[in-house]
Amino acid sequence: xxxxxxxxxxxxxxxxxxxxxxxxxxxxxxxxxxDAGSRSAIRVGIIGAGNRSGAHIAPLKALPDRCRITxxxxxxxxxxxxxxxxxxGDAKPFTSHTDLLAAKLCDAVFVxxxxxxxxxxxxxxxxxxxxxxxxxxxxxxxxxxxxxxxxVRSSKKVFSVGLQxxxxxxxxxxxxxxxxxxxxxxxxxxxxxxxxxxxRLFKDSQENARRNWRYYQKLSGGTLLEKNCHxxxxxxxxxxxxxxxxxxxxxxxxxxxxxxIDHASVTVDYENGVQLALGVCxxxxxxxxxxxxxxxxxxxxxxxxxxQVTIRRPQQKDEVLQLVEQAGDSYGxxxxxxxxxxxxxxxxx
Ligand SMILES: NC(=O)c1ccc[n+]([C@@H]2O[C@H](COP(=O)([O-])OP(=O)(O)OC[C@H]3O[C@@H](n4cnc5c(N)ncnc54)[C@H](O)[C@@H]3O)[C@@H](O)[C@H]2O)c1
Numbered sequence: 001x002x003x004x005x006x007x008x009x010x011x012x013x014x015x016x017x018x019x020x021x022x023x024x025x026x027x028x029x030x031x032x033x034x035d036a037g038s039r040s041a042i043r044v045g046i047i048g049a050g051n052r053s054g055a056h057i058a059p060l061k062a063l064p065d066r067c068r069i070t071x072x073x074x075x076x077x078x079x080x081x082x083x084x085x086x087x088x089g090d091a092k093p094f095t096s097h098t099d100l101l102a103a104k105l106c107d108a109v110f111v112x113x114x115x116x117x118x119x120x121x122x123x124x125x126x127x128x129x130x131x132x133x134x135x136x137x138x139x140x141x142x143x144x145x146x147x148x149x150x151x152v153r154s155s156k157k158v159f160s161v162g163l164q165x166x167x168x169x170x171x172x173x174x175x176x177x178x179x180x181x182x183x184x185x186x187x188x189x190x191x192x193x194x195x196x197x198x199x200r201l202f203k204d205s206q207e208n209a210r211r212n213w214r215y216y217q218k219l220s221g222g223t224l225l226e227k228n229c230h231x232x233x234x235x236x237x238x239x240x241x242x243x244x245x246x247x248x249x250x251x252x253x254x255x256x257x258x259x260x261i262d263h264a265s266v267t268v269d270y271e272n273g274v275q276l277a278l279g280v281c282x283x284x285x286x287x288x289x290x291x292x293x294x295x296x297x298x299x300x301x302x303x304x305x306x307x308q309v310t311i312r313r314p315q316q317k318d319e320v321l322q323l324v325e326q327a328g329d330s331y332g333x334x335x336x337x338x339x340x341x342x343x344x345x346x347x348x349x
Contacts (some may be wrong), residue, residue: 183295
């Protein structure tokens with residue numbers, strides 16, 4: 001491929017990894033602009049005031065010395081106004097992201113809208129001079145991801161993807177245990193996410209597309225992207241290698257009323273010889289989200305969303321590590337507070 005057209009791997013490598021995670025600061029020139037050296041509160045705009053916005057608003061409000069939410073936008077006015085009540089203060093409501101950007105009330109925006117809208121909003125925000133924290137997945141197509149990367153490069157603003165598990169203590173611990181050889185050489189990873197349905201289906205197709213965008217391939221990017229991009233990101237990080245082969249099979253065996261699949265089995269082979277096997281099932285009546293790593297000398301098991309890691313080795317009693325809770329764990333998605341702090345540090349240091 002020519003240098004003008006980056007490969008998927010090149011795009012992924014510039015999506016970026018700071019030591020702690022995912023903030024991407026372009027190398028050329030200063031990414032800091034007017035914010036350089038300033039530790040004053042960063043003015044944040046929330047774009048998309050649906051379910052996930054609450055998991056950002058609460059931890060943001062708990063960092064008053066780092067940020068202040070100055071604007072909230074949702075195409076549904078009632079949602080923007082409901083979020084304003086949670087935000088408090090003198091934040092202003094908007095029903096269009098372009099109006100929010102034109103008001104120049106924000107240094108950074110959080111893009112918390114359906115996946116298919118991420119590219120347009122992120123690119124507009126970068127062009128308007130805002131730093132962007134964009135929810136996962138950053139885009140639904142490779143072309144859209146490339147367009148965002150180009151906009152980051154030319155804006156010299158900070159761009160971060162909401163893959164908060166990079167910052168969760170459980171994954172950091174597991175990564176350290178693997179890297180230090182606790183279970184010998186890692187060879188195989190078994191990950192399962194068994195859960196219930198996304199949300200209820202609306203009879204009106206327009207309302208359904210607006211509110212249940214996860215049922216549509218084009219709007220969500222598909223179940224494996226919308227649901228399991230976390231697993232592919234975080235387990236790839238633990239495995240510490242690049243994927244070289246992917247096989248997958250899946251479909252709809254229970255929910256036949258939608259495009260996106262309700263179950264899948266995926267294997268990913270990595271350059272270093274490790275294989276990841278991931279099973280996702282959206283119709284489980286009882287939830288289970290568990291990962292097992294098998295090495296040449298033992299196994300590590302842990303659930304997602306917890307703080308407990310079990311090390312199992314032959315002829316030894318199982319070792320259960322209870323990790324110290326991080327300050328933001330109570331907000332639900334472990335690592336979100338640390339993701340915010342890393343984003344603000346990247347902007348202001
Ligand atoms: N990081 C995580 O663990 C995590 C968890 C859940 C959701 N998410 C991501 O967060 C995003 C939002 O998910 P959600 O569950 O909140 O969805 P949601 O449907 O509950 O909320 C999306 C909101 O965006 C609004 N919206 C739609 N288009 C808009 C536009 N152009 N401008 C402004 N507002 C617009 C909708 O009216 C809605 O209120 C998705 O990308 C999803 O993948 C991430």
